[in-house]
Amino acid sequence: MSSAEAQTDNPHLAHHFESVEQQEESCTLGMWLFLAQEVMFFGGLFMAYAVYRYMYFDAWYAGSHHLNVSIGGFNTVVLLVSSFTMAMGVYFCQIGNSKWLFRMLGLTLILGIAFVGLKWWLEYTPKFHDGLFPGSGWGPKGHYADLANFKDQGALQLFFIFYFIMTGMHAFHMVIGFVILLVLMWMTKQNKFGPQRYMPILFFGLYWHFVDIVWVFLFPMFYLVT
Amino acid sequence: MSQHHIVTPKTYVTILCCLFALMALTIGAAKFHIGPADQHVYNLLVALAIAGCKMSLILMFFMHVKYGSKLTAVFATGGFFWLVIFFTLLFADYMSRIWNSPITPNPYGG
Numbered sequence: 001m002s003s004a005e006a007q008t009d010n011p012h013l014a015h016h017f018e019s020v021e022q023q024e025e026s027c028t029l030g031m032w033l034f035l036a037q038e039v040m041f042f043g044g045l046f047m048a049y050a051v052y053r054y055m056y057f058d059a060w061y062a063g064s065h066h067l068n069v070s071i072g073g074f075n076t077v078v079l080l081v082s083s084f085t086m087a088m089g090v091y092f093c094q095i096g097n098s099k100w101l102f103r104m105l106g107l108t109l110i111l112g113i114a115f116v117g118l119k120w121w122l123e124y125t126p127k128f129h130d131g132l133f134p135g136s137g138w139g140p141k142g143h144y145a146d147l148a149n150f151k152d153q154g155a156l157q158l159f160f161i162f163y164f165i166m167t168g169m170h171a172f173h174m175v176i177g178f179v180i181l182l183v184l185m186w187m188t189k190q191n192k193f194g195p196q197r198y199m200p201i202l203f204f205g206l207y208w209h210f211v212d213i214v215w216v217f218l219f220p221m222f223y224l225v226t
Numbered sequence: 227m228s229q230h231h232i233v234t235p236k237t238y239v240t241i242l243c244c245l246f247a248l249m250a251l252t253i254g255a256a257k258f259h260i261g262p263a264d265q266h267v268y269n270l271l272v273a274l275a276i277a278g279c280k281m282s283l284i285l286m287f288f289m290h291v292k293y294g295s296k297l298t299a300v301f302a303t304g305g306f307f308w309l310v311i312f313f314t315l316l317f318a319d320y321m322s323r324i325w326n327s328p329i330t331p332n333p334y335g336g
Contacts, residue, residue: 094232095232220276226259
């Protein structure tokens, strides 16, 4: 089949590609290039974390033992399940079941919002309230009062700077995901996706799984310092 | 029409169960001190190894790297490979700073 024929045959094939296979390969590589950039972005944060953890291990240990492993663990489950529902969304899109694709995207959105909601209300808010936000308002009190006795308050603040920036940046990525999920759900209702056109769903899935991978590393590095 | 591999729900469910098991393992491993009493790095290595396994499962199956082209696999691992170089050079510097330091035996104060 020549490229001219291919174009008239398939409305999903853009004119600058020879074939659907070439189009899919190019798009996939582009998406992975974006993700490689994301790996480097979070990688810089992880390296800085590693250096300061090496320098101030006592502060990391003390800070980590004041994070809630139960909520962190529960949130890990929530995020892993949301990755599963997203993967199932790709499956339903590939077999042409728009109804279940929509449901899976919706479920992914709900689980994602649950993750960020739990994080905000049960983790960030008590820390803001009890003086664990680094900066001029720093001063552990209330539930975290015993941290006020820690000898090196500067190093302890450093731990919480990393905690808020890295988990916050992760949560920010999820919020961007919510917006894209809403757009994809709207497009699914318009019957824009199917076995011939599932790449947008697949690529958003790649992004969502990447954000899941970041959390897979954040969880032991912040909540489980032994 | 499409050449892309369709991963079955059964595979996805299996991977999800493996991820749950590994998560339980990482929480369990953090309850024990591994290695010499004054060393913390072994616990970290175990945690990173488990996280690495989880990452591989997500990459291979959820993110379809196992079913994609080799070029995709190169792109997928490129970023992580760069991190290994970054980490090696960075820690070659930081970990050797306390060697042969006549002024301050341990500049990090412990």
